[in-house]
Amino acid sequence: MTSGPQPPVRPAVRVTIAQLEVSDDASANVVVARGAFDEAQRVHADLLVLPEYASAFDRRGVGAAHAQPLDGPFVSALRERAAATGVAALAGVTLPGDEHDERATNAVVAVDGEGALVGLYRKVHLYDAFGSRESDRLRPGPSDAAPLVLDVAGVRFGVLTCYDLRFPESARRLADAGADVLVIPAAWADGDLKAMHWRTLAVARAIENTAAVVAVGMAGKGVVGRSLVVGPDGVVGLELDERPGIRTVDLDPAELRGVREANPSLANRRYAVVPRG
Incomplete structure (x- = not known):
């Protein structure tokens, strides 16, 4: 007789989704992130x-006052816990500006299960919409930067951030x-129709790319939460x-292959994506 969560049956990959409430207290956020790692380790x-x-x-807005360097306390804690638990991580962070542009950068860091910082995505589409002006405080990432794709147990996870979901x-x-799998860490702003947009767009991105979608929202005032996992066929398998x-969910790459064989829309398309300057 066994007790407690069992490891995933390969080739499935197990993903823990942490819909956290985040504050402007950087030290408290490290504690919260550590707790999420503990749960991820518990469920393998x-x-x-x-x-x-x-x-x-x-x-009210995130900017330079909230920024930390990549060797600062938050990313260092992610790396330490990843190395200790063997759990890889994707997490949204805010990086400092420089002498040329004091605005901070909205980024996602990728840390592997050995604790190495293996990737960085700088958010391309800033949230200048619905009355907000993210670009007043943040600078966009380069549109022609190499995509961030993280390999975890043989499954490739590509990264977007929040407002990118609309593109x-x-x-x-x-x-x-x-x-x-498309992974979208977000702090999706609340408002009229916003929760509906979040869900609809996540499902659309899954269907049109025959890819699973892991959309992880933030909880708390002013944001919608409502994280969800969508299969490559558009079926929502988990929703908070x-x-x-x-x-925590298990993603089966065999399901992805089956959907792409039945619906080869990626192979049938006639247009390429070319970044604009």
């Missing part, structure tokens, strides 16, 4: 996904780079409400 997860701005968040070209570029929560 291969990958932990934290939301956008996991290092620090203020719903299908970004997701398609990741599919072109070999992504099996607006409250903080941590859930």
Whole structure:
């Protein structure tokens, strides 16, 4: 007789989704992230996904005051816990500007199960919409930067951030780079129809790219939460409400292959994605 969660049956990859409530207290956020790693380790997860701005968040706007360097406390804690637990991680952080542009950068870091920092995605599409002006405080990442695709247990996870979800070209570029799963850490702003947009767009990105989608929202005031996991056929397999929560799913690459064989839309398309300057 066995007790407790059992490791995933390969080739499935186990992903823990941490819908966290994040504050502007950087030290407290490190503690919260460590707790998410503890849960991921308990359930034998291969990958932990934290939301956008996991290092620090203020719903009035995130900027230089919330930034930390890559060798700062938050990313260092991610690397330490990944090495200790064997769980890889994707997490939203805010990086400092420089002498040429003091605005901070909204980024996602990729840490492997040995604790190495193996990738960085700088958010391309800043949230200048619905009355917000993210570009006043943050600078965009280069649109022609190499896509961030992280290999975890043989499955390739491609990374977008929040508002990027509204731009299908970004997701398609990741599919072109070999992504099996699209991961979207987010602090999706609340408002009229916003939760509906979040869900609808996540499902659309899954269907049009025949890729699974792991959309991890932030919980708390001003954001919708409502993390979800969508199969490559568009079926929602997991969906949270607006409250903080941590859930774990197994993703089966055989399902992805089956959907892409039945619906070869990626092979049948006639247009390529070309970044604009």
